[in-house]
Amino acid sequence: MANIETTILRNLMHNDVYMRKVIPFLKPVYFDEEHRYVFKQIAKFATKYNKLPTKETLEVEISNDEKLGDHLSDRVYPLVQDLEAKELVDNAWLVDQTETWCQDRAVLLAVMDSIDIIQGKTANSKGAIPDLLRDALAVSFDNSVGHDYIADTDSRFEFYNREEEKLPFDLDYFNKITNGGLPNKSLSIILAGTGVGKSLFMTHCASANLSAGKNVLYITLEMAEERVAERIDANLMNVPMIQLKTMDKSSFDRKIEKIVKKTQGQLIIKEYPTSTAHTGHFRALLRDLEMKKEFKPDIIYIDYLNICASARVKAGGAINSYTLIKSIAEEIRGLAMEFDVPIVSATQTTRSGYNSSDVELSDTSESFGLPATADFMFALISNEELEELGQLMVKQLKNRYGDLNSYKRFMIGVDRSKMKLYDVEDSAQQAITDAGDSSPPWDTDDKPINRFGANEKNFNFEGLA
Numbered sequence: 001m002a003n004i005e006t007t008i009l010r011n012l013m014h015n016d017v018y019m020r021k022v023i024p025f026l027k028p029v030y031f032d033e034e035h036r037y038v039f040k041q042i043a044k045f046a047t048k049y050n051k052l053p054t055k056e057t058l059e060v061e062i063s064n065d066e067k068l069g070d071h072l073s074d075r076v077y078p079l080v081q082d083l084e085a086k087e088l089v090d091n092a093w094l095v096d097q098t099e100t101w102c103q104d105r106a107v108l109l110a111v112m113d114s115i116d117i118i119q120g121k122t123a124n125s126k127g128a129i130p131d132l133l134r135d136a137l138a139v140s141f142d143n144s145v146g147h148d149y150i151a152d153t154d155s156r157f158e159f160y161n162r163e164e165e166k167l168p169f170d171l172d173y174f175n176k177i178t179n180g181g182l183p184n185k186s187l188s189i190i191l192a193g194t195g196v197g198k199s200l201f202m203t204h205c206a207s208a209n210l211s212a213g214k215n216v217l218y219i220t221l222e223m224a225e226e227r228v229a230e231r232i233d234a235n236l237m238n239v240p241m242i243q244l245k246t247m248d249k250s251s252f253d254r255k256i257e258k259i260v261k262k263t264q265g266q267l268i269i270k271e272y273p274t275s276t277a278h279t280g281h282f283r284a285l286l287r288d289l290e291m292k293k294e295f296k297p298d299i300i301y302i303d304y305l306n307i308c309a310s311a312r313v314k315a316g317g318a319i320n321s322y323t324l325i326k327s328i329a330e331e332i333r334g335l336a337m338e339f340d341v342p343i344v345s346a347t348q349t350t351r352s353g354y355n356s357s358d359v360e361l362s363d364t365s366e367s368f369g370l371p372a373t374a375d376f377m378f379a380l381i382s383n384e385e386l387e388e389l390g391q392l393m394v395k396q397l398k399n400r401y402g403d404l405n406s407y408k409r410f411m412i413g414v415d416r417s418k419m420k421l422y423d424v425e426d427s428a429q430q431a432i433t434d435a436g437d438s439s440p441p442w443d444t445d446d447k448p449i450n451r452f453g454a455n456e457k458n459f460n461f462e463g464l465a
Contacts, residue, residue, distance in 0.1 A: 004101050005035040006082060011094060012042050013052055014085045022098050025141050030105040034075040037068075038083075055083060099141045110136035127284075134287045167299050167342055170208040172423050173394070173410045178376065178401045182299070182342035186400075187333040189305070189370065190346040192380040197392055197414065198346035201380065202301045203228060204421045205344065206267065207235040209299055213264040217289070217297040219282060221307045225271040228303070231419040232267070240417035266295055278309040279331040286339060297341055304346040305329060305370070329373040349379070375400045390414055391424070 008026070011018045023043060028036045041061050045053040053061075058080055062068065068076070110132040117124050147156075166181035175181060182188055192198045199222065209216045210232075220228050234241040237255045244252075270285055282302075289295040302308065310327040325347075336343040347370055371377050381393040395409050410429050413422040 004097065005031055006079070007089070007094070008098055008101070009035060009038055009042065009079075010083045010086065011089070012039070012046075013055070013058070013083055015091065015094075016052055018091055018094060019046060019052060021095055022141065025099075025102060025139075027102075029109060030102060034072060034079050037072060037076055038079055055080060058083075095141065102141075103136075103139045106136040106139040107133075130288055130291050131284060134291065167209065167214065168212075169205065170212075171412055171421060173407055173412070173429075176402075177396060177399060177407050182344070182376070183401070184340045184342055185337045186342045186375040187329065187336055187373065188342065188344045188376040189329075189374040189378075190344070190380060191349055191377060191397060192346065193349045193382075196382045197380050197416075199223065199228075199303055200231070200414070200416065200419055201421065202303055202344060202346065203231040203419055204235055206299075206301055207232050207419075210263055210265045210267045211236065214298040215265050215295060216267045217286070217295075217300045218267065218269045219277075219285075219300065219302045220269065220271050221274050221277060222303055223271075225269045228269050228271075232269075234417075235419045238418060238420070241419065242417070265298075266293075268293075268295060268297075274307045275309055278311040278328070279335045280311045282335060283338070297339075300336070300339075300341055300343045302332060302343060302345040304348075305332065306347050308332070325370050326373060329370045333373055333375075371398055374398055391428075392421075 008022075012023065013019075023046060026039065026043075028040055028043075031039050038058070041058055042053055045057065045061065059077075062073075062076060062080065113122070113124075113132055114129045116122050117126060117129055164180075164183055166178070166183050168181035169175050169178070190198050190201055202218070206216045206218050218228055230241060230244060233244055236259050237244075239247075239255075268289060272281065282300075286297070289297075305328055306325065308328050310324055311331055313324050313327040332343055332345060375398075377396075377398040379395045379397055381395060382391075386393065390413055391411050392414050393409060393411055396404050396407070398404070411424050413424045414420070415422070
């Protein structure tokens with residue numbers, strides 16, 4: 001241990017390339033007492049003067065430290081004498097060895113801290129142990145120093161010609177406007193009034209993702225876990241929700257068995273009390289799921305954004321809704337980046353947008369900072385006439401994946417009893433006006449044009465006995 005620690009300190013004093021590479025990742029706690037003290041002095045000098053300390057400057061700094069006790073100085077001075085320049089070892093090898101040493105020390109310290117928690121020697125609860133171990137196992141040196149525009153042209157060309165991994169919808173027009181689905185590290189937002197279909201859209205898509213063999217995490221802050229599962233059951237079993245309450249146990253089990261046989265994916269539904277949970281809770285949940293269930297989601301749904309809490313901003317007082325909601329949106333998008341998944345959430349329209357035949361970004365409730373953060377945002381629009389036809393209008397509001405003016409508005413079918421969405425016939429889209437025209441797809445007498453011939457698709461779980 002001491003040998004590698006001495007080697008690290010020696011090279012921190014005499015190898016500028018090595019020092020600048022590893023010093024951001026070294027922590028004083030990794031070293032034993034005398035090596036820790038010397039490391040702190042080296043790091044302090046390098047940070048202040050942006051260059052390597054000499055043995056002489058280090059000795060002067062140490063001699064001026066009035067807080068250095070005799071018990072430590074007797075070990076520190078001989079150590080500094082041992083840091084004379086010698087033949088330097090291979091830089092790449094030393095970086096690798098230093099990284100391995102950091103990882104080993106981090107794990108050892110995490111285990112020791114965990115033992116203290118178990119023995120009740122700290123104020124931390126046992127729930128902190130998975131986070132300690134996860135953080136320790138994640139220790140690594142980041143080798144990237146950024147994209148070199150001139151030198152990295154080949155990698156850039158490969159990026160342009162590599163097919164981006166996306167999670168497709170089971171709705172054709174959504175795949176058209178997103179060029180194939182939702183990419184990882186993205187935040188998509190549904191805008192709709194109360195009862196229009198925000199949760200319906202998310203539970204339908206979660207069902208479709210599961211049927212496609214994907215791992216889905218559904219976080220609910222509005223409905224109970226059982227209520228979300230009820231909607232997904234109705235969707236995947238293709239039965240009205242009311243029938244779930246009258247279905248006998250054997251029939252229910254048969255349908256569940258058929259669903260399980262047709263997918264390799266998993267669906268986790270996690271409930272949090274309204275306005276209490278933030279990305280810190282979601283991050284802890286993701287780590288727990290990976291550690292305890294070996295579950296890593298392919299997509300995350302959060303139902304819904306406005307009733308999350310912020311990890312950075314406390315609601316109330318002088319904090320306005322713009323700052324709060326924008327902060328929540330930024331934190332959730334950061335979570336999508338951190339865990340390399342698409343995240344889908346929703347927000348309410350303003351009161352003026354509840355029953356409007358057309359919705360704009362300005363109808364976003366509480367904060368215009370939300371659409372500024374989202375990658376993809378669309379509105380769900382409904383009224384009595386469309387409800388009679390079993391239709392919802394979709395309007396694009398923001399789209400980083402395609403042309404916002406291509407298929408700006410389109411129709412999808414909805415079966416609220418089964419919590420299902422489906423494509424309608426192409427003829428149903430023909431009269432919908434495109435970009436630049438906000439007129440609704442019905443005549444001046446507010447009578448819907450009779451063109452919405454619904455043609456429900458047969459999905460994977462259609463017609464389960």
